[in-house]
Amino acid sequence: MSEHNQAQLLLVDDDLTYCSVLKSALEKRGFSVSVAHDVKNGLTLAEQIEPEFAIIDLRIGHESGLELVQKLISLDDNTQIIMLTGYASIATAVEAIKLGAKHYLTKPANTDEIMHALHKNSGDSSVAINENPLSVKRLEWEHLQKVLMEHDGNISAAARALNMHRRTLQRKLDKRPVKG
Numbered sequence: 001m002s003e004h005n006q007a008q009l010l011l012v013d014d015d016l017t018y019c020s021v022l023k024s025a026l027e028k029r030g031f032s033v034s035v036a037h038d039v040k041n042g043l044t045l046a047e048q049i050e051p052e053f054a055i056i057d058l059r060i061g062h063e064s065g066l067e068l069v070q071k072l073i074s075l076d077d078n079t080q081i082i083m084l085t086g087y088a089s090i091a092t093a094v095e096a097i098k099l100g101a102k103h104y105l106t107k108p109a110n111t112d113e114i115m116h117a118l119h120k121n122s123g124d125s126s127v128a129i130n131e132n133p134l135s136v137k138r139l140e141w142e143h144l145q146k147v148l149m150e151h152d153g154n155i156s157a158a159a160r161a162l163n164m165h166r167r168t169l170q171r172k173l174d175k176r177p178v179k180g
Contacts, residue, residue, distance in 0.1 A: 006030055006031060006032040007030070007031050007032065007052045007053060008031075008032050008034070008049045008050065008051040008052055008053070009026060009031040009032065009033050009034070009051055009052070009053040009054065009055065010033075010034050010036070010042065010045055010046055010049065010051040010053070010054040010055070010056075010072075011023060011026070011033055011034070011035045011036075011054075011055045012035070012036045012037070012038075012039070012041075012042035012054070012055070012056045012057060012060060012065065012068060013035075013037065013055070013056075013057035013060065013084065014037050014038065014057065014059075014060045014061045015057070016037065018107075018108075019035050019037070022055070022111065022114070023035055025111040026111065026114075029111070029115060031053070032049075034048075034049050034051070037060070037061075038060055038061060038063065039060055039063045039064075039065070039067055039068050042056070042060075042068050043068065043071050043072075046071070046072055046075055047075065050075070050076060051072075051079055052078070052079065052080065053079065053080045053081075053082075053118055054069075054072055054079055054080070054081045054082070055081075055082045055084055055114065056068050056069055056072075056081060056082070056083055056084065056101070057083075057084050057085065058083055058084065058085035058087060058092055058096070059085065059086075059087060064153050065083060065085075066083075066092070066095055066096060066099055066153075069081055069083065069096060069099045069100055069101050070099045070100070072100070073099060073100035077100065079100075080102050080118060081100060081101040081102055081103075082101065082102065082103045082104075082105060082114060082117050082118065083096040083101040083103070083104045083105070084105050084106075084107055084109055085104070085105075085106060085107060086106065086107040086108075087173075088104070088106040089141065089142055089145035089146075090142050090145070090146070091142065091145040091146040091148070091149045092104075092145060092149065095149055102117070103117040105117055140172075141172070144158075144162070144169065144172055144173060145173075147161055147162055148169075148173065155169055155170055155173070
């Protein structure tokens with residue numbers, strides 16, 4: 001804890017506007033917030049401030065926030081990490097949790113949702129189960145994400161495994177996933 005008894009929170013996201021708004025909102029709720037816009041600076045800040053909490057974007061420019069989650073946990077496995085993403089997939093959610101993130105929220109997550117996640121340390125067995133199967137487009141997107149994870153985020157290797165042109169895979173991955 002800092003001298004003002006505020007919890008240290010690390011926010012790493014390449015969206016400067018989102019960071020600015022979220023930083024302000026979290027500071028109003030008592031956190032001391034440090035912001036980085038790439039993995040390298042996020043790690044440097046983490047080593048300096050030893051955050052109790054971290055909010056990490058899944059995609060930081062062309063980098064993976066999963067790499068940062070792993071490094072933060074290796075520095076201090078008590079860090080409460082929330083992974084944020086505009087590109088939620090089952091594969092990345094599973095990996096984020098396996099690597100040590102406590103929660104996985106989709107953007108645009110508001111401050112109340114983030115605050116709830118920061119202070120919730122157990123699962124909820126009463127979560128509703130969706131009765132509808134995923135659409136074919138969503139299934140395809142989930143499969144592409146899974147294969148990409150299996151190849152450590154290497155798009156060229158994933159494209160070869162899928163027998164697909166690298167640019168075609170990149171284009172499909174850059175599209176926002178269709179709901180359900």
